[in-house]
Amino acid sequence: MYSKAVVLSLLAASGALAAPHNRRYYDDKVTVALSDGGETGAQVTLESTVRDMAAPAISGPFNSIEIRLGADVQNKDLRCQALDNYGYPIVATRGENIDITFSDADKGAWTFREASYVSEVICDPTFVKIDPTSDELNLRVVLESQSTETGSQTVLPSGYRAESAPVATSGPFETVELRVGSLVQKQDYRCQILDIYGNPLTVLRGENKDNTFSDADKGAWTLQTPREVGEIICDPTFVAQKL
Structure with missing residues (x-):
């Protein structure tokens, strides 16, 4: 009885009996969602700290693209790009913005200027918003x-x-x-x-x-x-x- 009490005391002192805490999953990835506005869609998950690219499981055609940054992505201005079947950047709009690279900014999806097939998605920390005077x-x-x-x-x-x-x-x-x-x-x-x-x-x-x-x-x-x-x-x- 005495030895059992000693063991329990030692465990309590070491924290082994402390209440378990929830560990949040570390999420520093970027999810890029492509949609045709209906039932067809595709997602790719890419790295946020280096240039990364991937082809969607299906190529579309799609009408929109949405960038979703993981909670632990440090670069909140990270931008991504979608290429068509010929390797050219696809143009999209969101509000008054028109660009060939797209951000999250908690503002939802960008709309492709015209329905497009997507051959590849690229996220790159060097991408920047196009200069309005360009x-x-x-x-x-x-x-x-x-x-x-x-x-x-x-x-x-x-x-x-x-x-x-x-x-x-x-x-x-x-x-x-x-x-x-x-x-x-x-x-x-x-x-x-x-x-x-x-x-x-x-x-x-x-x-x-x-x-x-x-x-x-x-x-x-x-x-x-x-x-x-x-x-x-x-x-x-x-x-x-x-x-």
Whole structure:
């Protein structure tokens, strides 16, 4: 009896009889969830401290991506990326944000600009949010005159009607080119140039004749007559006039 009491006393002193405590699972991983908005989805779990990548079990197509950081991930700004079947980053939006890398920030899923197949998901501590002033998010209008070696490049925001005088010089110019950033949602954006009296200028490209112009990866438009340019207008409601 005495020896049993001594053993119990020693166990109590050593903490062996202390009440058990719950150990929380250490979670420093990143879960990336892909969904089609219905019953189809896939998840991959990646490391948070180094560049890590994995292919989803199914490739989709998916409509959204959500980044879920484990409770013990130190880098709360960690961003991930989804690649399509050709290895190109997929563009997605969340609220007013548009990007090719995506964060958690406790704000839920990002929506793909268009339903996409996903070949690989990458999480990388070096990924950063795209600069809002990047050409990828904006419109660049390039005015040139080869004969006088005169040029002007003006950057305008996308998403709403924007107006600006040409940067540096008003010309006269012979050609105009619109360069639509790859992340601009409306890739068929159109712009217009006005002369110094406020009249729309007619431009030509191939068989097209118009007073608004697009990018379409087809290069510059030629002004019907070389003119000085007083204002540039880019507007998501512009459509081809086909004069």
